[in-house]
Structure formats: structure tokens, C-alpha cells
Amino acid sequence: MSGPYRHIAACVEDSPASRRALQEAIRLDPERLSIVHAAPWPLLYSGGGLGGWVPDPEDLFSRSRQWLEDLVSETGRGEGVLLTGYPQVAVVEWAEEARPDLMVAAAHRGVVARVLLGGFATYLAHHAPCPVLLVRPPFAGDTG
Amino acid sequence: MTTAPPYPHICCCVDDSDASRTAVREAARLRALGPGRLTVVHALEPMPMPVLMAEGAAWYPEDEAYVERVRAWLDGIAGEVGGEAVLVEGYPAAAIVDWAAQNGVDLLVAAAHRGRVERVLLGSFAGFLIRHAPCPVLVVRDREASA
Numbered sequence: 283m284s285g286p287y288r289h290i291a292a293c294v295e296d297s298p299a300s301r302r303a304l305q306e307a308i309r310l311d312p313e314r315l316s317i318v319h320a321a322p323w324p325l326l327y328s329g330g331g332l333g334g335w336v337p338d339p340e341d342l343f344s345r346s347r348q349w350l351e352d353l354v355s356e357t358g359r360g361e362g363v364l365l366t367g368y369p370q371v372a373v374v375e376w377a378e379e380a381r382p383d384l385m386v387a388a389a390h391r392g393v394v395a396r397v398l399l400g401g402f403a404t405y406l407a408h409h410a411p412c413p414v415l416l417v418r419p420p421f422a423g424d425t426g
Numbered sequence: 427m428t429t430a431p432p433y434p435h436i437c438c439c440v441d442d443s444d445a446s447r448t449a450v451r452e453a454a455r456l457r458a459l460g461p462g463r464l465t466v467v468h469a470l471e472p473m474p475m476p477v478l479m480a481e482g483a484a485w486y487p488e489d490e491a492y493v494e495r496v497r498a499w500l501d502g503i504a505g506e507v508g509g510e511a512v513l514v515e516g517y518p519a520a521a522i523v524d525w526a527a528q529n530g531v532d533l534l535v536a537a538a539h540r541g542r543v544e545r546v547l548l549g550s551f552a553g554f555l556i557r558h559a560p561c562p563v564l565v566v567r568d569r570e571a572s573a
Contacts, residue, residue, distance in 0.1 A: 285432065286456055306562060310432055389556050389563065404553050407538045407565040413452060414538075414565045416556050 285311035291382035292360075293318050293373055293406070294353065299388035299419035304357065306417045307386040315360030316382060317353060320369035321346035370405040378411050389416040431460025433533035437512075438466050439522055439555070440503055445537035445568035452566045453535040454507035464509035467525060468500050469518035519554035527560040535564045 292307035294300045294317055307315060321343055347364050354362040363380075365372040377385060389403050407414050438453035440446040450466065457464040470493065497513055504511035514521040526534055538552050555563050 286459055389559075401553070403556050407552055407556065408567075410567070413567070415562055416565065417562045418559065 287312050287382075287384040289314040289316070289380075289382045289384075291316040291318050291363075291377060291380070291385045293320075293385060293387040293402075294350075295319060295369075295388075296349065297388060297419075299417070302419060303386045303388045303415075303417040304353075306415065307384075308357070308359070310384070310386075312384075316363050316380065317350065317357065317360045318363040318365065318373060318376065319346060319350045319353075320365040320367065320372040322367070322369055370402050370409070373406065374409045374411075382412055384413050384415060385410050386415045386417060389418045431462045432456070434462045435530055435532045436462065436464050436535060437522075437526055437529075437531040437533070438464070438509070438535040439518075439537075439551075440466055440468050440500070441537075442499075443537060443568075445566070448568050449535050449537040449566040450503060450507060452564065454509070456533070456535075456564075457507070457509070464507065465512050465529075465531075466500065466504040466507070466509045467512040467514060467522055468496065469521040470496060470513060470515045471518060472515065519551045519558070523555065523558045523560070532561055533564060534559050534561060535566060538565045538567045 287310055290307045290310060290312035292300075292304045292315065294304055304317065343364070343366060350362045350364050354360055363376065365376055373385075385406060387403055387406055403414075403416050407416065433456060436453050436457050438446075438450050440450060453464060453466075493513075497511070500511040500513055512525065514525050516524075522534070525531075534555060536552050536555055552563075552565055556565070
């Protein structure tokens with residue numbers, strides 16, 4: 283017998299908070315685990331006309347893909363799902379197709395990320411087609 | 427597979443919306459997986475506008491009768507799922523977070539309100555919870571479409 287949710291999608295990016303979200307998803311012991319990462323479009327760089335550096339999107343995504351593959355093999359279970367676009371929208375669109383029974387994400391991603399990406403967690407909570415479990419980063423001095 | 431329940435103490439936040447009924451059902455389902463404690467908590471906001479009487483005394487309209495009605499309603503909800511009713515007072519999200527921190531809650535369950543008006547009025551509730559809760563928060567939407 284497995285845990286309370288058959289298919290869990292853990293939303294991850296490179297932060298301790300989202301590691302914790304992934305651990306929580308594993309602890310709930312789903313039959314199927316999707317490890318979902320949305321690589322944002324590189325819209326934040328200034329264009330070539332201003333002499334700015336424009337990264338090659340392919341290069342950016344291949345790095346994200348490699349990072350996700352490493353995370354999946356380190357986790358030892360689950361399937362990686364790489365999405366591109368505006369992260370919260372991309373993740374919700376994916377969920378509407380894939381229909382996980384639960385999505386797990388970090389409760390917040392730090393001040394900088396919140397300003398850049400808006401409230402990922404809040405958006406997810408209001409738009410996901412399934413219950414959303416939001417996991418806080420550990421408190422300083424937490425032993426658990 | 428562990429035999430211990432994933433969350434020994436589950437606390438579900440309720441108000442009188444349909445969405446919070448869905449949250450209670452989900453909390454009860456998780457609670458049923460193993461031994462543990464389920465509390466159903468509602469926060470009573472302080473009466474916003476006391477009517478000032480002569481000599482500076484304040485009169486709160488229907489104070490006691492209102493609290494009694496809320497208590498009975500909350501007992502009803504908790505009773506349906508075999509949980510304990512907890513009525514706290516104060517700014518709702520903050521009062522519940524405080525209570526959860528002091529009572530060893532392992533999982534908070536709350537409804538996400540969907541309507542535009544509701545989201546403006548109450549959506550900040552889930553937002554506050556997410557940012558301040560001492561434990562993971564499970565946000566449940568009123569499931570209109572899902573099977």
C-alpha cells in the first residue's frame with residue numbers, strides 16, 4: 283500500500299526550500315512522482331541593440347535539463363519534467379494535462395525570486411487543478 | 427512504506443464557505459490514514475465596531491449569542507469528522523498560525539477561495555498562512571470540475 287496521493291508532482295528549482303519540498307513529496311510515498319522544473323524564458327536580459335548579452339535559449343535549457351537529470355538520478359526515483367515559459371503558468375498548464383493528485387512546492391523562494399517571479403506558491407494555490415502542499419524552508423536552528 | 431501517519435496532528439481551518447467543506451473532507455481523509463489528532467479551527471474576528479454608550483462603556487452587538495452560535499456551528503463540523511473544535515480569537519490568519527505553533531500542528535489544511543471578490547477579501551488568508559505557518563500548508567480548492 284502506498285501513501286495518500288497516488289501521483290505527486292514536486293515543483294523544484296535550485297534552492298534549499300525546494301529540496302525540502304521534494305523530500306516531503308518522497309515522504310508521502312506516491313506510486314508516481316513527477317519532478318517538475320520550469321525554466322523561465324530569458325526575458326530579463328537586455329537585447330543586442332543595447333550591447334547587452336543575449337544568452338542562447340538552447341544553451342540555457344540544456345543546462346536546466348542537465349540539472350534536472352542530475353536531481354532525478356540523485357533522488358533515485360521519479361521522472362523529470364522540464365517545462366519552459368513563465369514558471370507558474372507553465373506548471374499549472376502541465377498539471378491540467380498530467381492531472382497529478384497533489385502538487386508540492388516550496389512556500390517561498392526568497393525576496394529576489396518573489397520579486398522576479400511573483401508569488402509562485404500563491405499562484406499555484408489558486409490555480410492548480412489539485413490540492414497543493416506548500417512546504418516552508420527550515421527555521422534557523424531547526425533540528426529536524 | 428511507513429506505518430506512522432504522515433502528519434500526526436492535522437489542523438484544518440474553516441469558515442462558512444463550500445471550499446472549506448472540501449478542505450475538511452481532505453483533512454479527514456488524511457487523518458483516517460493512521461492514528462492522530464484532527465482539529466478544526468475557526469478564528470473569530472474581534473467585533474469591529476463597538477457601540478459606544480454613555481460614560482465611555484462599549485457595547486458589543488449580540489456578542490455572547492453570536493459566539494455561542496459560532497461555537498455550535500463549529501462543533502457540528504468537527505463532530506462530522508470526529509475532530510476537535512477549536513475557536514480562536516483575533517486576526518484570523520495570525521491567530522491560527524499562533525495557535526498552530528503552540529499546539530504542535532504538523533499540517534495545516536486551508537481552502538483557496540476562487541471567486542474574485544472572495545480572493546480580495548479572503549485570499550490573503552491563504553497567503554498569510556503560506557508565509558507564516560510553522561508547518562507545511564495544504565491548500566485545497568473547491569473542486570468544481572474534478573471527478
